[in-house]
Amino acid sequence: MKNIIALNQNNLTNIAKQIPCPTYPRNELTVGMVHVGVGGFHRAHQAYYTNMLLEKFNVRDWAICGIGLRKGDQKIHNVLNEQEGLYTLIVKHPDGKIEPQIMGAIIDFRLGVDSPKPVIQRMAHPDTKIVSLTITEGGYNFNPSTGDFDFENQDIQHELKNPDSPKTIYGFLTAALKKRRDSGLPAFTIMSCDNIQHNGDVARNMLLSFAKRQDEELANWIEKEVCFPNSMVDRITPVTTQSDIDYLEKTFGLQDEWPVTCEPFIQWVVEDNFSNGRPEFEKVGVQFVSDVKPYEKMKLRLLNAGHSVLGILGAIHGHPTINACMEDETFVTYLRAFMDEEATPTLDKLEGIDLNVYKDSLLERFANPNIKDSVSRICSESSAKLPKFLIATLQENLDSGGSIQFATLVIAAWCYYSDKGMDKNGQPIEIIDAMAAELQQAARQTKTDTLAFIKQKSLFGDLGQNERFTKLYTEFVQQIYKDGSIKNQMQTMI
Template sequence: MKDAISLNQNNLHQLPDDVVYPEYNRSELKTGIVHVGVGGFHRSHEACYTDELLGLGMGTDWGICGVGVRAADRKLRDILKNQDFLYTLIVKHTDGKIENRVIGSLVDFLMGCDDPASVIDRMASPETKIVSLTITEGGYNVDPATGEFNFDNPDAKHDLNNPLQPKLVFGYLSSALRKRRDAKIPAFTVQSCDNIQHNGDLTRKMLLGFVREQDPELAEWIEREVCFPNAMVDRITPVTTAADMDYLKNQVGMRDGWPVTCEPFSQWVIEDKFSNGRPGWEAVGAQFVPDVTPYEKMKLRLLNAGHTVLGILGSIHGFETIDECVSDELFAKYLRAFMDSEATPVLDAVDGVDLDDYKDTLLERFSNPNIKDNLARICLESSSKLPVFLIPTITENLKQGGSIKYATLVIAAWCYYSDKGVSKDGEQLEIVDEMKDALHRAAAGTSKEKLAFLKVESVFGDLVQRKSFTDEYSRMVGKLYENPDITQHMQALLNGRE
C-alpha cells in the first residue's frame, strides 16, 4: 500500500475510491449551528445528519461551529483544526462490512476556556440559529436533592458575577442571549442532543434557574422567545481506539488523528419547536413530532436500561463488551425477559413503532461484534443513569403489581459492584462515577444491614420504604454476597426458582 494520505481539505480527492467524502463547497457554508460538547456522539449523530443534508444541497446555512469549554477539549480541537475540521466516521455493520465516510459539516471549533468572548460573539451572531448541546448529564448542573439549578457549584457562583468570563454552558447561553436581545436579533433555539428524558425541558429549567438569579429581565425575554425542543437521540458510538486509527492508516490508506466509530443504526426524534428556523433534517431520516415523550421513554426504558442490565451483570461476570454479553445465550435470554416482562408493560403506545420489532432490533444491534462497546463506558456515572433508565420501571411495576425480579437483581448486583469493585473472579473493575465514594460507603454496609445501599436517597428515592421491593432485594443481595456467580442467580430467576 502507498503511504497513507493525511486527512485535510486539499487531500479529499486523493482518498481511496471507497471512502465517501463531502463534495459540497465547505467554504460557502454559514455556521448556523454552534455546538457545545464535540464528543464522539455528536460527531456520529447531529453532525452526520447535517453532513447528509449538506450533501443534498439543502443546508448551506447550517454549518457547525464546535465549542469546547474545558481544557480537556483542546486536544480534539487541535487535531480537527489540523484536518480542516474533517474527520472519518467508521460505520461498522454486524456482517463485517465497514463504510468509511468523511464528515464535512463541522467547519470551526472555538475554545471557550481560552477565549470566552469568541464563543459568546459566535452564539450572538445573527448567523447562528441553533445552539446545540451534548454536555452529558453532569453538564446540566442539577442539584440532586432539589432538581433545581445547583448554585453551590463554584463555577455557577463565578458565572453569576462574571457574565463575560463564563465557565458553565449556561453562563455562555445567558451572555449570548443578552447580546442578541440588546441588539434586537431574534433568539436562537437551544437544542439538547443529550440522552436525557425531556432534555429540552431540563435545559430550559436549568437556564432559566440560572438567569433569573443573574438577570430577571433577561429571564422573562428567554421565556417568551427561546425554544427548547425535546428530542430522542440514538446511535451506539463506542470510544475511539488506537486500533481504529491503525485500521484507517494500514487498511484504508488515510491518516485521521481522531476518527469516530459507530453502528449503522441511527434515530433522531425531535419536537418541531424552533425559535429561528431549522435544518430540514427530516430529508435525511430525522422524525419531527408534536410530542417526543413516548419515543424517549421507549428508548430509555429498553435500550438504555438494557445497556445497564448487561453492563452491571456482565461486569460482575467478567465480560468486557456488550456484544460479548449478548453472544452468551443466558444474558440474551435474561435481557429479553426483563424487556418483555418488566419494561414493556409500563410503556406507552408509540405511534408507528412495533415494540417487539424494536426489541428484536436492539438485540441485533447489541450483538454487533464489530462495535466493541466497553462495559466500563456503559457503567460510567451509573448513579445518574439508573434513576432514569431502570428505577422508574421498578416503581411503576410496584404500583401495578407487575414483575420486578429481573430489575431487582440488577440493583443487588450494582450494590456488589459498588462495594467490591471486582468481578466474580477478582478482576478489578474500572468504576467512574461522581458518587463512587458515597455508593461504596453505602454498599459496604450491606454485610451488617442488607438495605444499607438503598439509603442513598438521591439515587433510590423512597424504594427503601417499599416492602415488596425490599423483601425481594434483601433476598437477592444476600444470595449474591454468598455466591457472586451472577449467572446462577440469573438462571434461577429465569427458571422461576428464586
C-alpha cells in the same frame, strides 16, 4: 506499504479515490448551528445528518461550530483544528461489512475553558440559529432524586457572581442570549440531544432556574423567546480504539487522529418547535413530530436501560463488551425478560410502532460483533443514567404492583460493582463515574447495613423505605456478596 496521507482539506482529492468525501464547497459554508459537547455520538449522529444535508441538497448555511467547555475537550479541539474539522465515520455492519466516510459538517471549534469570549461571540453571532447539546446527564446540573437545579455547585455560584466569566453551559447560554437580546437579535433554539427523558424540558427548566437567580429580566425574555424542542436520538457509538485508527492507516494509508465508529442504525425524532428556523433535516430521514415524549420514553426504557442491565451485570460476570454479553444465552434471556415484563408495561401507546419488532431489533443491534461496545463505557456515569433509565421504571412498577425483580437485581449488582470494583475472576473493573467515591463509600457499608447503598436519597429517593423493594433487594445483595456469581442468580430468575 501505503504512503500515509494526513486527513485535511488539501488531501481530500486523493483520499476520495478510496473513501467517500465531501464534495460540497466547505469554504462557502456558514455556521448555523453551535454544538456543545463534540463527542463520538454527536459526530456519528447530528453531524452525520448535517453532512448528508450539505452533500445532497446544496445547503450552505447550516454548518456546525463545535464548542468545548471542559479541559477534557482540549484533545478533540486540537485534533479537529489540525484536520480542519474533518474526521472519518466508520460504520460497522453485523455481517462484517465496514463503510468509512469522511465527514465535513464541522467547520470550526472553539474552547471556552480559559477564554470564554470567543464562545460567547459565536453563540451570539447573527448566523447562529441553534445551540445544540450533548453534555451528558451530569451536565444538566440537577439533583437526580428531586429534579431541582443544584445551586451548591461551585461553578454555578461563580457564574451568578461573575456573569461575564462563565464556566458551565448555563453561564455561556445566558451570556450569549443577553448579547442577542441587547443587540435586537432573535433568540436561538436550544436543542438537547442527550439521553434524558423530556430533554428539552429539562434544559428549559434548568436554564430558567439559573437565569432567574442571575438576571430576572433576562429570564423572562428567555422564557418568552427561546424554544427547547424535546428530541429522541439513537445510534450506538462505541469509544474509538487504537485499532480503529490503525485500520484506516493500514487499509487506506489515511492518518486520522480521532475517527468515530458506529452501527448502521440511526434515528432522530424531534419536536418541531424552533425559535429561529431550522435545517430541513426531514430530507435526510429525521422525523419531526408534535410530541416526542412517547418515543423517547420507549428508547430510554428499552435501549438505554437495556444497555445498563447488560453493562452492570456483564461487568461483574467478566464480559468485556456488550456483544460478549449477547453471546451468552443467560444474558439474552434475562434482558428480554426485563424488556417484556418490566419496561414494556410502563410505556405509552405509540402509533406505528410494533414494540416486539423494536425489541427484536435491539437484541440484534446489541449483538453486532463488529461494534464491541465496552461495558465500561455503557456503565460510565451510572449515577446520572440509572435514575432516569432504570429506577424510574422500577418506581412505576412498584406503584402499579408490577414486576420489579429484574431491575432490583441490577441495583443490587450496582452496589457490589461500586463496592468491590472487580469481576468474579478478580479482575479490576474500570469505573467511570463522577460519584464513584460516594457510591463506593455507601456500598462498603453494606456488610453492617444492608440498605446503606439505597439510602442515597439523591439517587434513590424514598426507595429505601419501600418494604417490597427492600425485602427483594436485601435478598439479592446477600446472595451476590455470598458468592459473587451474578450469573447463578440470573439463571434462577429466567
